[in-house]
Amino acid sequence: MGKARHNISNWRQYNRALINRGSLTFWVDEQAIQQWYSEHHGRRGRSFHYSDSAIETALMLKTFFGLPFRALEGFINSIFQLMDVPLTSPGYSCLCKRAQTVEIHYRLPSKGAVTHLVIDSTGLKVCGEGEWKQRKHGKSQRRIWRKLHLAVDAHTHEIIAAEVSLESVADSEVLPTLLNPLRRRLHQVSADGAYDTRNCHRFLLRKGSIATIPPRKNAGYWEDGHPRNDAVAALKSGQLAEWKAASGYHQRSLSETAMSRYKQLLSPTLSLRKYNGQVGEVLAGVKVMNKVIGLGMPVRQPLS
Structure with missing residues (x-):
């Protein structure tokens, strides 16, 4: 591997961003807590107990921390107990089924035209x-x-x-x-x-x-x-x-x-066996990538 031509000029900020990637409050934020349970859709029939946002957050935690579904359920419940919020995690079977149908909103807000x-x-x-x-x-x-x-x-x-x-x-x-x-x-x-x-x-x-x-x-x-x-x-x-x-x-x-960033930060393998679930797992990983990029990226430029 070739050596970089320039050093990282924002190392202090980038180092802090790397540390904050492991913060649980970064992954389970106030918006995710408020949207954890779904509202009734207003039509005949029963709606989902947990919102798409809850399933999406759970899949992101699973992908980032490399947890199986049963361990993921216990992990999320322990987070809510430490945060002292009256929420519960979806069951592992619910997560496995909903992963096949949930729509992952991985795209960041539009910032205009893309140059390249x-x-x-x-x-x-x-x-x-x-x-x-x-x-x-x-x-x-x-x-x-x-x-x-x-x-x-x-x-x-x-x-x-x-x-x-x-x-x-x-x-x-x-x-x-x-x-x-x-x-x-x-x-x-x-x-x-x-x-x-x-x-x-x-x-x-x-x-x-x-x-x-x-x-x-x-x-x-x-x-x-x-x-x-x-x-x-x-x-x-x-x-x-x-x-x-x-x-x-x-x-x-x-x-x-x-x-390469996807495979090193997350995993080069998939854990789900059904194709639709694999799509949800991968797109949740893509959203993880965009989320950690928002924390901060290295800037390489000549130091004066």
């Missing part, structure tokens, strides 16, 4: 051996993964959009689903060669975004005047590295940084 959005995907293991057994005895056929697709703001490091898919789904197929819900202007979108398809370029053109996607090795020219032809010309002339530097493509590495 970087996109990539990574795998999260559902079941299978670890690296040690695989190295000693080889991998077995029983290995199941889910793909996490992330769209990250290159300036703030916030996760703007996230999707979960099966491992057999191509990255380019998920791009419209990933970006369609966004109502923010995207000036530039960078992604790797897996997104070098006509559908992706056509979709980003409709969004009014500049597509910074390197062509594949055997790429050919498209119709005259297409913006992709500049990258293809750089590829054929052996100047693709210069094109990447001039277009700002290297900012895409920040999406890989976000995926």
Whole structure:
């Protein structure tokens, strides 16, 4: 791993932010307490006893502290006892069922247009051996993964959009689903060669975004005047590295940084076995990521 060019200039604030990540009052705040129980929906039939906000908070605690559902129930009840509030935790079976249907609101409030959005995907293991057994005895056929697709703001490091898919789904197929819900202007979108398809370029053109996607090795020219032809010309002339530097493509590495941050801070594996529950578990982890980013991020700049 290369050494950073500049030191962290806000180390005191960033160090405090790292400490505050473990504060229970940061995760179970006053807003979560007030919205713990759900109000009646006003229609026929019984409503849920616990609100979506309560299930969302519980899933965030589970993801961040790495707890199974039974231990999570006891953990939340002990927090309420220490805080002396008349609340109880949802049961572990309730949490497991509601995780499959709850809608996780992981997006932060809109801050206007996004100057540069970087996109990539990574795998999260559902079941299978670890690296040690695989190295000693080889991998077995029983290995199941889910793909996490992330769209990250290159300036703030916030996760703007996230999707979960099966491992057999191509990255380019998920791009419209990933970006369609966004109502923010995207000036530039960078992604790797897996997104070098006509559908992706056509979709980003409709969004009014500049597509910074390197062509594949055997790429050919498209119709005259297409913006992709500049990258293809750089590829054929052996100047693709210069094109990447001039277009700002290297900012895409920040999406890989976000995926590494997710796996190190939370977990590279999933604990739930049903697909809908896995989606809820992953999106709760995405909300955890955005929440800790709000505490503070390191700033690297030359020290005068």
